[in-house]
Amino acid sequence: MCDILDFLREEGVSENLIRGAEDFRARYPVCEEYKDRIPDPRYYYYGKETWEMALAVLLAGRNLLLAGPKATGKNVLCENLAAAFAMPVWNVSFHINMDATYLIGTDTFDGDRVTFRPGPIYLCAKEGGFGVLDEINMAKNESLAVLHSALDFRRAIDVPGYDLIRVRPETRFIGTMNYGYAGTRELNEALSSRFAILSMPEIGSEDLGRLIMNSFPDMNPKICGQFVKLFEELLLKTQKAEISDRALDLRGLLDALSMIRQGLTAGQALEMSVVNKTFDEYERTLIRDVVNSRIPAAMGRGEVFLR
Numbered sequence: 001m002c003d004i005l006d007f008l009r010e011e012g013v014s015e016n017l018i019r020g021a022e023d024f025r026a027r028y029p030v031c032e033e034y035k036d037r038i039p040d041p042r043y044y045y046y047g048k049e050t051w052e053m054a055l056a057v058l059l060a061g062r063n064l065l066l067a068g069p070k071a072t073g074k075n076v077l078c079e080n081l082a083a084a085f086a087m088p089v090w091n092v093s094f095h096i097n098m099d100a101t102y103l104i105g106t107d108t109f110d111g112d113r114v115t116f117r118p119g120p121i122y123l124c125a126k127e128g129g130f131g132v133l134d135e136i137n138m139a140k141n142e143s144l145a146v147l148h149s150a151l152d153f154r155r156a157i158d159v160p161g162y163d164l165i166r167v168r169p170e171t172r173f174i175g176t177m178n179y180g181y182a183g184t185r186e187l188n189e190a191l192s193s194r195f196a197i198l199s200m201p202e203i204g205s206e207d208l209g210r211l212i213m214n215s216f217p218d219m220n221p222k223i224c225g226q227f228v229k230l231f232e233e234l235l236l237k238t239q240k241a242e243i244s245d246r247a248l249d250l251r252g253l254l255d256a257l258s259m260i261r262q263g264l265t266a267g268q269a270l271e272m273s274v275v276n277k278t279f280d281e282y283e284r285t286l287i288r289d290v291v292n293s294r295i296p297a298a299m300g301r302g303e304v305f306l307r
């Protein structure tokens, strides 16, 4: 794959921002030990405006929170951003039981002596890199208080009993956050105030066509167009509240194509990866109708793929 900055140029992303990323790379070279943490993305994030907003936030030295519905490319964008800045990534999946020791580190006894085993936030702050705080809203707000000083102008973490950790100038924190479905939590003001919050849009139709053809280069372009239309229709029905957003799942749509390639019919594949995402029988009927009117259920690998 080519350098992601060439991709950004092709997408028409502002040259100023791209140069900013180039300068950042030159200014903050990464030591050998962490080079393998710099992502080499398999998929590009599509969406010029989102790219420009995200790059500007990080170049301004701020933390970024990507908030939006499922499968809008939040993690893909995190990876892509780290690749654009050529920064190593420390990924932390947030969950309800997490606490400061999980993030910062903890003393462990190896049978001989007590040593400090650093956590991902400690390493990211100290070594320089991008800390991806995945699904940050799923942790209890109180247990994240330890991050407050790292995320604001103080750029330091002071845990009693340990050294003061200074956050290196190139370190950035990127949070992701889902909302909209049951079980999602809100972020309190103390945390949300420390991020610039980018509201992640659903992918546009033209970009979706390119994403599908990029993921399945041997797909019949006409059928690709039908899949794009199917997504558009599901999106429209969701916006009109005719169906819930459970079946609006780009991940599912791409999964269906992988299954068709394995030999399932389009009907079988879309049933599992789109229709069955909702557990309400009536809603499933509605979604199945939308799916069948776009994509013939009996269609198989031979029609969907050229090879």
Ligand SMILES: Nc1ncnc2c1ncn2[C@@H]1O[C@H](COP(=O)(O)OP(=O)(O)OP(=O)(O)O)[C@@H](O)[C@H]1O
Pocket: 043, 044, 045, 046, 047, 069, 070, 071, 072, 073, 074, 075, 076, 077, 176, 178, 202, 203, 207, 211, 250, 251, 254
């Ligand atoms: N704008 C986009 N550009 C590229 N890929 C996208 C875009 N939107 C969605 N995707 C695709 O959607 C799928 C899910 O992406 P990703 O895991 O980053 O989503 P997410 O927003 O983190 O989802 P979740 O909230 O469920 O964790 C991937 O296959 C990704 O390629």
Ligand SMILES: [Mg+2]
Pocket: 074, 075, 176
């Ligand atoms: Mg995600």
